Amino acid sequence: xxxxxxxxxxxxxxLIGLVLLLTFLGVLFIYSSSHFLPKSYYLRQLxxxxxxxFAVFLVVAVDYKFLVSFSIYLYFLIVAVLAGSLAxxxxxxxxxxxxxxxxxxxxxxxxxxxxxxxxxxxxxxxxKGRYLNTxxxxxxxxxxxxxxxxxxxxxxxGTALTFLAIxxxxxxxxxxxxxxxxxxxxxxxxxxxxxxxxxLKDYQKKRLTTLLNPGQDLRGSGYQIMxxxxxxxxxxxxxxGFMKGSQSQLRFLPARHTDFIFSVIGEEFGFLGVFIILxxxxxxxxxxxxxxxxxxxxxxxxxxxMASMLIAFQFLINVLMIIGLFPVTGVPLxxxxxxxxxxxxxxxxxxxxxxxxxRRFANV
Amino acid sequence: xxxxxxxxxxxxIVRRANAVFRAVAILVLLCLCYYWKVQILDYKKYWGxxxxxxxxxxxxxxxxxxxxxxxxxxxxxxxASFKVSLIxxxxxxxxxxxxxxxxxxxxxxxxxxSRIERYKNLPPFEPVIxxxxxxxxxxxxxxxxxxxxxxxxxxxxPKRFYPKKTTAxxxxxxxxxxSSEEIRDNPGRGARLxxxxxxxxxxxxxxxxxxxxxxxxxxxxxxxxRKRSEQVTQDPAPGQEIHLTIDARLQARAEELLGEKEGAxxxxxxxxxxxxxxxxxxxFDPNRFITRFTPEEWVQFINxxxxxxxxxxxxxxxxxxxxxxxxxxxxxxxxxxxxxxxxVYCNGSIQIYGTSRACWFAPGxxxxxxxxxxxxxxxxxxxxxxxxxxxxTIAKGAEELGLGRKTGLDIPGEKxxxxxxxxWKMKALKTPWFPGETxxxxxxxxxxxxxxxxxxxxxxxxxxxxxxxxxHLVLDPTxxxxxxxxxxxxxxxxxxxxxxxxxxxxxxxVNDHGTGQGARVEGLNACGKTGSTQLVSRERAxxxxxxxxxxxxHSWFTGFAPRVNPRIVVTVLIExxxxxxxxxxxxxxxxxxxxxxxxxx
Numbered sequence: 001x002x003x004x005x006x007x008x009x010x011x012x013x014x015l016i017g018l019v020l021l022l023t024f025l026g027v028l029f030i031y032s033s034s035h036f037l038p039k040s041y042y043l044r045q046l047x048x049x050x051x052x053x054f055a056v057f058l059v060v061a062v063d064y065k066f067l068v069s070f071s072i073y074l075y076f077l078i079v080a081v082l083a084g085s086l087a088x089x090x091x092x093x094x095x096x097x098x099x100x101x102x103x104x105x106x107x108x109x110x111x112x113x114x115x116x117x118x119x120x121x122x123x124x125x126x127x128k129g130r131y132l133n134t135x136x137x138x139x140x141x142x143x144x145x146x147x148x149x150x151x152x153x154x155x156x157x158g159t160a161l162t163f164l165a166i167x168x169x170x171x172x173x174x175x176x177x178x179x180x181x182x183x184x185x186x187x188x189x190x191x192x193x194x195x196x197x198x199x200l201k202d203y204q205k206k207r208l209t210t211l212l213n214p215g216q217d218l219r220g221s222g223y224q225i226m227x228x229x230x231x232x233x234x235x236x237x238x239x240x241g242f243m244k245g246s247q248s249q250l251r252f253l254p255a256r257h258t259d260f261i262f263s264v265i266g267e268e269f270g271f272l273g274v275f276i277i278l279x280x281x282x283x284x285x286x287x288x289x290x291x292x293x294x295x296x297x298x299x300x301x302x303x304x305x306m307a308s309m310l311i312a313f314q315f316l317i318n319v320l321m322i323i324g325l326f327p328v329t330g331v332p333l334x335x336x337x338x339x340x341x342x343x344x345x346x347x348x349x350x351x352x353x354x355x356x357x358x359r360r361f362a363n364v
Numbered sequence: 365x366x367x368x369x370x371x372x373x374x375x376x377i378v379r380r381a382n383a384v385f386r387a388v389a390i391l392v393l394l395c396l397c398y399y400w401k402v403q404i405l406d407y408k409k410y411w412g413x414x415x416x417x418x419x420x421x422x423x424x425x426x427x428x429x430x431x432x433x434x435x436x437x438x439x440x441x442x443x444a445s446f447k448v449s450l451i452x453x454x455x456x457x458x459x460x461x462x463x464x465x466x467x468x469x470x471x472x473x474x475x476x477x478s479r480i481e482r483y484k485n486l487p488p489f490e491p492v493i494x495x496x497x498x499x500x501x502x503x504x505x506x507x508x509x510x511x512x513x514x515x516x517x518x519x520x521x522p523k524r525f526y527p528k529k530t531t532a533x534x535x536x537x538x539x540x541x542x543s544s545e546e547i548r549d550n551p552g553r554g555a556r557l558x559x560x561x562x563x564x565x566x567x568x569x570x571x572x573x574x575x576x577x578x579x580x581x582x583x584x585x586x587x588x589x590r591k592r593s594e595q596v597t598q599d600p601a602p603g604q605e606i607h608l609t610i611d612a613r614l615q616a617r618a619e620e621l622l623g624e625k626e627g628a629x630x631x632x633x634x635x636x637x638x639x640x641x642x643x644x645x646x647x648f649d650p651n652r653f654i655t656r657f658t659p660e661e662w663v664q665f666i667n668x669x670x671x672x673x674x675x676x677x678x679x680x681x682x683x684x685x686x687x688x689x690x691x692x693x694x695x696x697x698x699x700x701x702x703x704x705x706x707x708v709y710c711n712g713s714i715q716i717y718g719t720s721r722a723c724w725f726a727p728g729x730x731x732x733x734x735x736x737x738x739x740x741x742x743x744x745x746x747x748x749x750x751x752x753x754x755x756x757t758i759a760k761g762a763e764e765l766g767l768g769r770k771t772g773l774d775i776p777g778e779k780x781x782x783x784x785x786x787x788w789k790m791k792a793l794k795t796p797w798f799p800g801e802t803x804x805x806x807x808x809x810x811x812x813x814x815x816x817x818x819x820x821x822x823x824x825x826x827x828x829x830x831x832x833x834x835x836h837l838v839l840d841p842t843x844x845x846x847x848x849x850x851x852x853x854x855x856x857x858x859x860x861x862x863x864x865x866x867x868x869x870x871x872x873x874v875n876d877h878g879t880g881q882g883a884r885v886e887g888l889n890a891c892g893k894t895g896s897t898q899l900v901s902r903e904r905a906x907x908x909x910x911x912x913x914x915x916x917x918h919s920w921f922t923g924f925a926p927r928v929n930p931r932i933v934v935t936v937l938i939e940x941x942x943x944x945x946x947x948x949x950x951x952x953x954x955x956x957x958x959x960x961x962x963x964x965x
Contacts, residue, residue: 055593232410233414266403289382319395323399
């Protein structure tokens with residue numbers, strides 16, 4: 001499969017540059033926060049970066065229209081994998097949501113997000129009305145609902161939330177009437193109450209109550225938030241210096257190289273570090289979101305928007321979570337946190353944006 | 365336009381997408397504001413929390429100040445006390461390790477396991493103390509097998525150690541753990557629970573001087589509390605050294621002379637008031653308070669009817685018996701009730717206020733002047749003198765000579781004793797004074813109560829021909845070799861010549877076949893007075909009854925040497941010892957003799 005020269009010219013190198021910049025800053029802080037651990041996480045992350053770039057190459061190589069039309073098969077495949085790994089996890093306790101490929105493990109729920117983007121794009125590309133109607137809403141809910149259900153009972157609340165963000169994004173784009181918004185609010189309230197009483201695990205409930213009162217549970221989930229806030233706050237304006245953060249180096253900070261890596265940045269490079277990372281993120285998200293105008297067709301707009309939404313949502317949740325403004329849900333910081341599955345799915349999402357953007361001229 | 369159909373109209377959804385992006389942008393901005401608040405506005409707070417997180421202060425105990433005798437001999441030292449702790453993290457195989465450890469340390473496996481069980485909530489890297497108060501020699505076999513027992517940790521801490529064991533125990537006092545109230549009320553001292561504080565004697569009186577300043581080590585710890593590095597922020601500063609006036613040789617001899625007998629010996633330098641020896645028997649070993657008593661030992665100790673903790677020299681209350689005749693003689697002479705020439709005929713008994721009073725020497729002493737009355741301790745002479753003086757004159761004289769109030773000894777707990785007077789009796793017993801009681805007081809019986817230390821101070825005053833001293837145990841810290849002699853204001857109102865007459869009597873008592881001849885030392889012009897008392901104070905009588913002891917005579921001797929320029933005062937009291945001349949006198953003689961051997965060469 002060869003690339004047309006015109007296609008290569010249309011690739012958004014700026015976006016790729018911003019993503020790679022974040023990725024390598026991430027590797028730096030993975031090193032800082034885990035160099036004292038027996039496994040070399042930063043090297044593993046570099047391997048994952050290589051795999052992710054290869055995945056992007058594959059995604060970009062195929063016209064997104066083909067991917068969209070093919071998406072329904074991917075959808076059934078991923079639902080089958082989710083259900084299968086869940087059933088397997090029931091048999092072998094503790095393996096849960098991981099599928100092993102040799103040395104490396106992959107979370108199928110992460111890849112499900114990308115498949116969902118394609119499926120929803122296909123669904124809404126057909127829909128040209130000004131506002132969303134009931135049949136397509138129901139169909140979208142059904143399509144998203146099956147994998148969502150499988151992810152929720154794993155349980156992986158973070159990924160489930162991201163799923164909802166993609167779906168919600170699609171709905172917003174398709175147009176929501178006031179009546180529908182109201183209906184969603186009522187339904188989510190009911191689901192919330194029922195879920196609180198019957199579905200949420202104790203530790204998940206605790207995370208929510210801890211958010212309202214972090215001092216209440218200083219040894220449990222409040223401990224993580226408190227340690228993270230201490231790390232960030234004690235960074236001050238310029239931070240304690242690379243690999244000199246006492247909170248992260250002395251292991252007070254939980255999940256330093258994964259979900260709480262932004263706390264390490266805040267501690268070691270202070271507010272200036274936070275400002276720079278947020279600025280890079282803002283530029284990248286702007287580049288992503290504003291690409292919707294460059295899409296050739298409706299499916300393209302949906303793909304770019306949902307992919308941007310996926311990354312923006314995870315980013316915001318993570319940045320709010322580690323400073324105690326959102327419950328601890330296990331959402332990593334895209335491109336920066338250590339973790340192969342998350343890295344691949346975010347790179348693939350980014351690849352989809354590139355794909356749509358480079359094929360904006362119809363006759364290629 | 366023909367191209368119209370190629371591109372759909374996507375304006376609405378693009379507009380919606382842009383609106384969502386604007387919302388995202390606003391959220392990012394708000395986020396940045398919150399980070400600004402946490403990192404810039406609340407920086408101090410979180411910085412403090414991070415510091416508190418990573419640092420832990422470990423206290424390094426400071427050794428207590430040393431206590432030495434006047435010649436630099438150590439009386440209270442410090443010794444490394446070792447404690448052995450178990451780190452559960454390092455236990456590889458509990459089933460094999462615990463029996464081996466219990467064998468090594470000589471504690472039962474059950475006890476070991478119950479100790480570990482008690483601290484099971486501590487993190488496993490935290491050492492659990494399994495045995496403490498170990499001496500260096502007990503540690504050697506454990507240190508020798510270090511490699512076999514990586515789970516054991518040995519740490520040293522300075523602990524008080526009294527090398528001479530029971531010697532001078534009542535002077536030094538003892539230590540006990542400070543109470544939580546004491547720690548709360550003295551926040552400046554920085555004491556912690558488990559710290560030892562002085563409870564009696566020098567240890568208590570000079571607790572602040574002896575207590576050192578604990579050092580501190582700042583430890584950098586990780587989230588599990590494991591030590592990563594440490595930094596000494598303050599070295600422990602040992603407490604100040606204290607030099608006592610005590611001469612350990614005299615002290616040891618005094619204690620040896622008392623032996624198993626209950627009683628007290630005080631030896632002091634009359635020119636300065638420096639106490640050279642102050643022994644009380646029975647004794648205790650202050651080391652036992654450091655290594656902790658077993659419960660049975662403690663109960664036995666506390667219930668011992670002989671109360672070994674009591675410092676009889678400063679706290680024991682006794683009737684002075686014939687020793688009081690010194691007071692009678694001084695007061696009577698000084699106020700002119702008698703002169704040196706006044707004589708009283710002793711035929712062995714006398715009728716006073718309708719009752720017959722006997723002299724201790726039944727055949728009678730014959731014609732007695734003051735000097736001979738003191739030499740022979742003639743009761744009849746002093747009965748007569750007492751009747752002339754009356755109780756209130758006697759009381760005034762006794763108070764003038766330092767009885768009935770504290771001598772000013774520099775350790776706590778000294779007793780005042782009692783000098784009865786008509787006024788006192790009216791106040792305390794609500795009955796008027798009977799003249800017959802005066803006759804008992806005249807020979808040192810009745811309600812009179814004195815401590816051996818008061819008698820020693822009184823004797824020093826006689827030896828000094830009227831100059832009062834304050835008996836004390838600590839040498840001047842600025843000039844630890846001497847203490848300044850008492851100032852002129854300490855002079856008593858008695859005439860100097862009065863003292864010479866009394867001293868002549870005391871000299872004869874010892875050197876001219878008087879009652880005190882047992883204290884005679886060849887080549888040392890000692891002067892002294894004996895005493896024997898049948899009466900015991902009410903509290904002592906109760907104690908005696910509890911102990912089931914027969915109420916026998918207390919034996920007294922007090923004296924000084926040499927007659928001119930006196931250098932040493934010795935006061936001996938032996939409970940139930942018998943006659944003062946027979947028992948206490950020779951003991952005092954031994955003290956004089958040792959003093960002569962040490963200081964007269």
